[in-house]
Amino acid sequence: MSISLRRVVPFSLALLCTGVFAEPQSLTVISFGGATKQAQDKAYFQPFNQSGAGRIVAGEYNGELSKIKAMVDVGHTSWDVVEVESPELLRGCDAGLFERLDTTSFGDHAQFVPGTLTECGVATYVWSMVMAFDQDKLAKAPTSWADFWNIADFPGKRGLRKGAKYTLEIALLADGVERDQLYKVLATPQGVTRAFAKLDQIKPNIQWWEAGAQPAQWLIAGDVVMTAAYNGRIASAQKEGMNLSIVWPQSLYDPEYWAVVKGTPNKALAERFIAFASQPQTQKVFSENIPYGPVHRQALALLPEQVQQQLPTAEANLAQAQAVDAEFWVDHGEELEERFNAWAAR
Template sequence: MTRSLRCSVPFALALLSSAVFAAPQNLTVISFGGATKQAQEKAYFQPFNASGAGTVVAGEYNGELSKIKAMVDVGHTSWDVVEVESPELLRGCDEGLFEKLDPQRFGDQANFVPGTFTECGVATYVWSMVMAYDHAKLAKGPTSWADFWNVKDFPGKRGLRKGAKYTLEIALLADGVKPDELYKVLGTPEGVSRAFAKLDQIKSNIQWWEAGAQPAQWLIAGDVVMSAAYNGRIAAAQKEGMKLSIVWPQSLFDPEYWAVVKGTPNKKLAEDFIAFASQPQAQKVFSENIPYGPVNKQTLGLLPAEVQKQLPTAEANLAQARAVDAAFWVDHGEELEQRFNAWAAR
């Protein structure tokens, strides 16, 4: 009896040790919240947990690089994977805030849209900044950003994102600048002044939004007659039965990326998660739940036609759209945001 007890204790400890080491490792994944995070839960987080590869601990933020920089500077990284916009990805990569990634870990690049893989990030979806309006309240809807400025035929407040980015592009598009010349014009002092002069024309009609959920809420409430908005937020409202319409011509599209925070002890697991989230089937579920464009080209064929036509990457929606120039905003973002803030405060 004594002998069997002596044998069972090490055996039990071995089993306990094995169970501890076999337990799924936690992976903290930070994204932007809202409808996008809900879609990520269904498409990526829950299935990844079910796979046994790891356990996603999901959080959210507003895209502030300062939070990531604070972690990296003190050498205490509590976030593993973060969702970042393209300018922040470039800036953070230059500042050493993100790990360098091996693109070979994420699949054949030929199966992904161009621009998916960068030194420090892997694109997860493509979204668009579009114009939206409530067609129940407007018998004849706007068709361009020029109509957005037409307060005579479309009286009422307009919603715009409170910031230089997207807003200055929209102003120049409304002023007749061709999409392919947009950043050439905005890259000059005259072009910047032209954008602000255009904004001056409707400044008293602008209602500034800061959270992605606000445009749909304001449109439904009748607080604004039209608004710049993230296409996914409008699509989510449409799904709930709200009578909102999207104007795709002159929309601005941009990939969103997964990046791995510098110094994380979970780099391999982080890359495993990104590879998992880059598979066609996972991206199919994501785009079914929120119409942001998948970056894995094999995904489109898995989606119903009615879903495909709502995606920023649908051919018809891309026809008159313009990609946001991330490098431009890395180079000029700080000065333009400062000028915008001073202008908006006047």
């Protein structure tokens, strides 16, 4: 059963009518800053303030759990809601750094992208690692990671993120591993060896990037003919008039989550904020301001077709994508990153 607007819209109106929040309670929300925070301010923070439900005090950090752990350990939490990446959500949940949430209070699970409602976090948006290329510099368009490996038909340098995560998945996809078997294969010694052997094939043609802005810059400059990239960075370049294209099939998508810091005295208000930010109408505004995918399925229908096509959670894009397995990287990330660094240095 879908969430009706009747259930969602009166939320802020009811708060205004009760008078309970005549002097709005403060809620400290910490996110990653930059363009994402600007979009969050327009979509979530300002409208929440205007609803009378509370007053958002927005801050930013680099995603490190150490600050949150220090607060929880001393029993003094100055942060209420934090944006966290999926591996940190799992680690923090296991370590008791985040409050357990009643996900039924955020709406019908069927209306959310799978994996975006969890016991310790509710996803706020989805981003993707995609293949991108400059239409002006290629005679024909690549359509898969197998084409990324095809030096004969697509000569030139390729850009890949300098790290095991995403790079090993991409190598196995290029080698013919089916999306739904990806982490099953990568969890075996033979699968890891296979991924590195595949990378060996194009190692001299790889240009490694470490900052999210580099792929688009390198494409525009002609330093690489195609590259793995964060979808939002490519969409931003497109908005600036660059003739870059995204290959959505075999993309890797990952949610970012809202989590509530353990021990906050403002848990109830924190959950109200997350519920507010999980509505189709507010998520629509967020995706209008930055090309990351809304997690509520009804939000897509509120967006223009041209905007939908740029989003990881658009039906056509999501259908051919693979979710990044955060649990796999929590369990195996350290050893695989060490092996990758040793391989890259050779």
